[in-house]
Amino acid sequence: MAESKKFDLLVHGGTLVVPGVGTFPADVGISKGQIVAVGDDLGPAEDILDARGKLVLPGIFDPHTHIGNERSFEEEAETETRAAILGGVTTIGIFLRSLKDSYFDHLPAFRAAMDTRSYVDSVFHPQIFTPEQIKEIPGYSEEFGIRSFKFYMSGMPGIVNSITDDLLLEGFRTVAGLGPDAIACVHCETGALVDQARNSLKERKPEGTLADWAEAHPPEAEALAIQTALYLAKIANAHLYVVHVSSRDGLNMVRRARREGVRITAETMTPYLSLDSSDENGFLVKMVPPIRAKEHGDALWAGLAEGTINTLGTDNTSRTRGTKQPGAGLHGARPGYPVLGTHLPSMLHFGRLRGVPLEMMIDAATRAPAKVYGIYPQKGTISIGSDADLVVVDPDLERVVRAEDLNGMSDFSPFEGKTLRGWPIATIKAGEIIARDGRIIAPANGRYLPRKPTGHAPILPWLSGAQYAS
Numbered sequence: 001m002a003e004s005k006k007f008d009l010l011v012h013g014g015t016l017v018v019p020g021v022g023t024f025p026a027d028v029g030i031s032k033g034q035i036v037a038v039g040d041d042l043g044p045a046e047d048i049l050d051a052r053g054k055l056v057l058p059g060i061f062d063p064h065t066h067i068g069n070e071r072s073f074e075e076e077a078e079t080e081t082r083a084a085i086l087g088g089v090t091t092i093g094i095f096l097r098s099l100k101d102s103y104f105d106h107l108p109a110f111r112a113a114m115d116t117r118s119y120v121d122s123v124f125h126p127q128i129f130t131p132e133q134i135k136e137i138p139g140y141s142e143e144f145g146i147r148s149f150k151f152y153m154s155g156m157p158g159i160v161n162s163i164t165d166d167l168l169l170e171g172f173r174t175v176a177g178l179g180p181d182a183i184a185c186v187h188c189e190t191g192a193l194v195d196q197a198r199n200s201l202k203e204r205k206p207e208g209t210l211a212d213w214a215e216a217h218p219p220e221a222e223a224l225a226i227q228t229a230l231y232l233a234k235i236a237n238a239h240l241y242v243v244h245v246s247s248r249d250g251l252n253m254v255r256r257a258r259r260e261g262v263r264i265t266a267e268t269m270t271p272y273l274s275l276d277s278s279d280e281n282g283f284l285v286k287m288v289p290p291i292r293a294k295e296h297g298d299a300l301w302a303g304l305a306e307g308t309i310n311t312l313g314t315d316n317t318s319r320t321r322g323t324k325q326p327g328a329g330l331h332g333a334r335p336g337y338p339v340l341g342t343h344l345p346s347m348l349h350f351g352r353l354r355g356v357p358l359e360m361m362i363d364a365a366t367r368a369p370a371k372v373y374g375i376y377p378q379k380g381t382i383s384i385g386s387d388a389d390l391v392v393v394d395p396d397l398e399r400v401v402r403a404e405d406l407n408g409m410s411d412f413s414p415f416e417g418k419t420l421r422g423w424p425i426a427t428i429k430a431g432e433i434i435a436r437d438g439r440i441i442a443p444a445n446g447r448y449l450p451r452k453p454t455g456h457a458p459i460l461p462w463l464s465g466a467q468y469a470s
């Protein structure tokens, strides 16, 4: 056998799950960080990973994470991506936060952190709060390869600010001006309805339970904001990406928009699909938007199965018990939780209980977001020429979730104490086996991924037939 036929790594004997292609047994040959062969009886390799009886998935791309909300960006770039890679996540989208300053002041440091300390690859979505930042959007694109930006229609007291509809429209126009591949992500909640609901809840229920928290962010606030954002996105001819759809009402608004043929992509989070507001972990599960009553989770699963929901992420916002303050109760406990490490296992576990086809879930967690954010087929599939980012899963492995095993900075998980079935046994990143049997076994090799304008809209089934303003 010629030396050139030799692979650096051969993933042998597994069942591949390739979105849009199918589920089939095959080996994967890897050289120099890329997939170079998929098939049977592939040649010799320096190293062989035995995947017999296991599933081999594309590395998971979680398009929605927050890094550095509690500790420094640099520190969390390491600790939280360590939890990610152990959980099978190999690429993340990070919602950057700079409430006032220009992102030009921070982007070099953010990028350096993701190039030197991260276990996973990353793309950035700066969160836009000021008119000055809107003006700089073209510069962020040109200098840092950023093609997606996020706007908050309703902020969170002490965490992020909201922007008014005039700035939202201006932001949409600026993003659309970057080209048809650029994405406007929006946190859709109508601020006045949230403020009213929060104040009313404080008066009526100074103390209460996790279930009461859902009243602070009523579903109608989400649905109404989606409608407003849709209308403005249509005027601006922007591709609207609704982050973290959390309610049946929000989902129904997305359904209506699809019938009207608007360019809209809808995302939900695995915690919304896995937990409900009766959870025994109480305020450890507190989030914005809230985890709601079971009927909303049921609706979101149906939305995923029918294709109204397109992408799956986490909204990971790591905290410790010390800052989460579950003991501070309904109004005092802070939103946010670490969920990168449980993203894939919770999807596999609850998806199986619901009978949702595995390939459909994996598509929403890999190929679909990779296409939306312009990194497909480098990411999001198993094919020749793609980055060798793979996760090998034992679909029958059961583990009880414990924060210390997840290996991030947090000392809790909203899934704490729950048994999930289906866990990664190995995660390969850029051709290296980084995680094995729940342990990190190699140095971090994550990279920031600058994106270039593609010149065309992402080719997505749910946008075929969508109208573009002329």
Ligand SMILES: [Zn+2]
Binding pocket: 064, 065, 066, 095, 315
């Ligand atoms: Zn978020």
